[in-house]
Amino acid sequence: MSQSNKELRHLILQTPSKEEHKITVHDGDVAILAKDLAQIKLRGFTKDGKEVEKQVTSFDPGFMNTACCESTITYIDGDKGILRYRGYPIEQLAERSNFLEVAYLLIYGELPTATQLDTWKERIMSHTYIHVTLMDYMKSFRYDAHPMSMFIATMAAMSTEYPESNPTLTRRDLFEFDFRARNQQIFRILGKAPTIAACAYRHRIGRPYNYPTESFRGYSYTENFLYMLDRLSESDYRPSPAIAKALDVLFIVHADHELNCSTAAMRHLTSTRVDPYTAVAGAAGALYGPLHGGASEAVVRMLEEIGSVDRIDEFLEGVKSKTRRLMGFGHRIYKNYDPRAKILKEYAEKVFAEVGRDPLVDIAVELERRAIQDEYFVSRKLYPNVDFYSGIIYRACGFPLDMYPLLFALPRIAGWLAHWYESLREEKSAAKASIPGATHVMRARQTYVGDIDKSFPTEEERNSKQSITIDALKTYHSNLSKRRKGPHKELA
Ligand SMILES: CC(C)(COP(=O)(O)OP(=O)(O)OC[C@H]1O[C@@H](n2cnc3c(N)ncnc32)[C@H](O)[C@@H]1OP(=O)(O)O)[C@@H](O)C(=O)NCCC(=O)NCCS
Structure with missing residues (x-):
């Protein structure tokens, strides 16, 4: 398949019995339409000798080689280490842009003009307050609830606040035709997500929730987030500009990464036309x-476990022996x-200049240096990914470990919403409608490998074979239940 996509229109697929089938090559990446495979019928015999004819489907657990949509949002060339949002290299965006601008770019396809950016920021930052009932809801979580669980549950609960924006309760095509309604949900979700995340953090550390800053014009998106996380009793609390900038860069590099698991979940959920709050909660669930x-x-x-540079070789031996x-x-x-790891490696130094050097970074840099020269990693093309340095920056900034998934989810919401927006446009576009399935509910196929035809057994037949042991059905009980276990003996 060396021809360009434009030259290649069809493939002829020949079955072992020499039947020929014309398979359409889809525009974009070189991809065949899986639906075309259904025209190929294979004949065979079942275990009990019956002859059957079946349509061919593609079998791809883990989506190792299956595209499920067309997209113009994010381009990745994994062999060359290239990542671009809407065509712009991630390095340039991290250096010259900011998170809200990048969110606009991802969702609407172009960098905003100065006026558009001003309005966009004003719209998002004036949607930062959450309803007091949501705050009460968050207060009802256990004192040690994981912030990500609280975030997922509260994001889903947000859909109850806006019944007029729920296609299940109004009209199925609500967002396809009403772009104002579509944008309103984007403002609400981007505006309120950091507030929910900050409340979850404050809950976890046992401090009262902060309201968003009132002077939002003077605060960036990440500054407002840090303000809600860290303000104590000061009336004029101002987060560190260096930390706010570092967080902004972290947000930019995490904002989208094409059809990763959570974004695929977002596309999956939104294909049912469910409201975007429920869909974002579902995508966040996948990310957790x-x-x-x-x-x-x-x-x-x-x-932390490696602990010092002189223990790196021992650790790497363990990796190479696959333990x-x-x-x-x-x-x-x-x-x-x-490319995101490269950006963050540089940014880590800038953060350390502000908050002090984290001793783990020396271990990380030396570990990377030795690994990328080692035959084991070279031959398998294993290089640092985005997570290699992001955790060290979070740690240096003083975030507890259980905030890390949330710090990843917050910026990724921009990507999820971009995919939501794009899938709604696909729905409207007549051109796209010619792609089979583009406007349908996503519904995967399976290959059924179980029994096909059984009769309900008699009690004796059932009792004669027991596949699950009774022990496997027993559950563990807390100490409280153990204390309550009877029958209790009388004290002597
Ligand atoms: C990310 C990851 C799941 C990708 O997995 P994948 O593309 O399915 O690659 P595979 O698991 O098939 O790995 C290919 C080979 O490299 C090895 N390998 C992959 N990642 C490795 C790692 N982090 N450490 C050691 N060996 C690794 C595998 O053991 C396998 O070796 P083999 O060919 O001898 O069997 C995998 O690299 C990994 O587990 N990384 C660590 C976790 C991580 O950083 N996740 C964040 C991703 S953004």
Whole structure:
């Protein structure tokens, strides 16, 4: 397949029995339409000898090689280590832009003019207050509730505040035709998400929630967030500009990363036309998993465990003998240095100049230096990813470990909303409607490998084979339940 996409229109697929099928090559990346595979029918025999004919489907657990949408938001070339938002290199955006501007770029496709940026910022920053019932709801969580769980639950609860903006309760195509309604949800979500995150943090540390700053014109998005996290009784509290800038850069590099697991979840949920609060809560749920948003925390734990530069070789031996994994290294898409890791490595030094050098960084830099020269990592194309340095910056800034997934989720909301917005445009576009499935609810296929035809068993038949042992159905009880376990004996 060396021709350009424009030259290649069809592939001819030949089955072992020499039947030929014309498979359409889709514009964009070289991709075939999976639906075309259904025209190929394969004949075979079941275990009991019946002849069957079945349509071919593609089988791709883990989505290793399946595209599920067209997108113009983020471009990644994993072999060359390139990341661009709407065509702009991530390095230039991190150096010359700011998070709110980048969020605008991701959602609307262009960098804003000065007037657009002013209005955009004003709209978002005047939607930072959350309803008092949501604050009460957050106060009802356990004292030690994980901030990310509180965030997910409160974001989902936000949908109850805006029934008029809920397609389930109004009209299914509410957002497809009413761009004002669409934008209003974007302002609300981007405006209120940092407030919810800050309340979750304050809850966790046992301090009263702060309201957003009233003088928002003088505060950036990240400054307002830091203000809500850290203000005590000062009436004029001002966060450190260096930390606010570092957080802004962290927010830019985390804002989107095409169809990663949480963004795919966002697309999946929004294909049902569910309201965007519920969809963002669902996407955040995917990000909370240790294999997605948990790696930066794992890096810090790993560096703490290594403890000193002279223990690096011993650790690397463990990695190479596969008893350990070098966290923050390797990536499904990048087979080169992750460009975000390069940016953050430089930024770490700027943060240390403000807050003092974190001793873990010396271990990290030396660990990276030795790993990228080692045959094990070179041959497998394993390089530092974004999480290798982000955790160290969070730690140096004094964020507790359980805030790390939330610090990742907050900026990623811009990416999720960009994909929401794009999928709504797809819905409207007549051109896109010609792509099979583009406007449909996302519904994966499975290959069924279980029993097909069974009769309800008699009691004797059922009792004769027990597949799950009774022990497996028992659960563990807290000490409280153990204390309550009877029958109680009389004291002698
Ligand atoms: C991100 C990650 C899941 C990508 O996995 P993947 O693309 O499916 O790659 P694989 O797991 O197939 O790994 C390919 C090979 O590299 C090895 N490898 C991958 N990442 C490794 C790591 N971090 N440390 C040590 N070995 C690693 C695998 O053991 C495998 O070796 P093998 O060919 O001898 O079996 C994986 O690199 C990883 O677990 N990294 C650490 C966690 C992390 O930083 N996650 C954040 C990602 S942004």
